[in-house]
Amino acid sequence: MTDISRPPGTPIELVTISTPSAWVVRFAPLVPTGGAVMDVACGGGRHSRLFAERGHPVLAMDRDINKLGDVANLDLVTGVAADLEYTAPFEAAGQNFSGIVVTNYRSDNLIKVLAGALVPGGVLIYETFAIGNERFGRPNNPDFLLKPDELLEECMAENLTIIAYEHGDVETPKPATRQRICAMKMAQGQHTALPV
Template identity: 55%
Template structure:
C-alpha cells in the first residue's frame, strides 16, 4: 500500500528520537516516506521487489530480504535503530530480533491484524492473526521495555478490521537500585 500512513504510526512518530528508522515489511513505503519527511534516514525492507521500487526515495535506502526464509539469519544483528515500524505483517520469530535491534531510547511501532479479523476478510488464517493481548505478552517477555500505548480491538478505517497495535520504548539505561543506609 503506497497511501496514507497509519494513524497509529503517525500519532507516535514524533516520539522516535533522531537516528535511523527500520521500516520492516515496508510494502510501498508509506511509513518510510513519513519518517524520511521528518528527517530520519530510513531503511525500508521487503521481499517484494516491485514494492521496494515505489518505497525508495530521498533519505530512504531499500533492501530486498525474505524475512521468512527457512535459513534466515537476522541481517541487522549489529544494527541499532532509533525506530522500528511494522504494520500489517506478522512473523512471530522476528520479535526477539526487533527488540534487540532497537537502540536505547528507541521506539517500536507495531500494528497488525488480530483474532476476529476473519469476520472482515483477509487475513483470516490464525497464523497471521495475533491472539488477544499477544503484543503485550511479547513485550513482557523482554526485560526493560516500556509500553507507551496499546490497543486491541475493532477499527473501521481504512477498512473494518480487528487489530492490535503497540508503541514501545526501550529505555536509555537500566534502572539502578541504590541501597539506602
C-alpha cells in the same frame, strides 16, 4: 477502541493503503530526532516516506522492494529485499535503530529480534491484524493473526516499556480487528516523561 486508523483531518474517503497509519503518525515523534528507522515489511513504503520526510534515514525491508516505487528514490531511504521469515536479514542490516515500524505483518519471535535491534531510547511501533479479523475477510488464517495480548506479552517479555496498546475493531482503512503497540527500549536507569 477508538478508530485512530485515519490521520486527523483526513476525510474517510481519502484514506488509502498509501496513507500512513494514524497509529504510526501518532507515535513517530517519539523516535529520536535523526535516528535510523527500519520499516519491516514496508510494502509500498508509506511509513518509509513518513520517516524520511521527518529527517530519518530509513532501511525499508520487504521481500519485494519493487513495490516501493518512487519512495525508493528518496535520499534517506534504502530498500533491502529480504525474506522476513528469517532473522538473518535483520542481522545483516548491521546496525541498531532508533525506531522500528511494522504494519500488517506477523511472524513468530519477531518481537524478540526487533527488540534486540533497538538502541536504548529506541521506539517500536507495531500494528497488525488479530484474532477476530476473520469476521471481516482476509487475513483470516489464524497463523497470520495475533492472539489476544500477544504484542503486549511479547514486548513485556523483552523488557520494553509500553507507551500505548490497543486491541479491537477499526473501520478504516477497512473494517478489521487490529492489535497495536508502541513500546520503548529504555536505557538502564532511564525514566522519561513521554508526550503522547
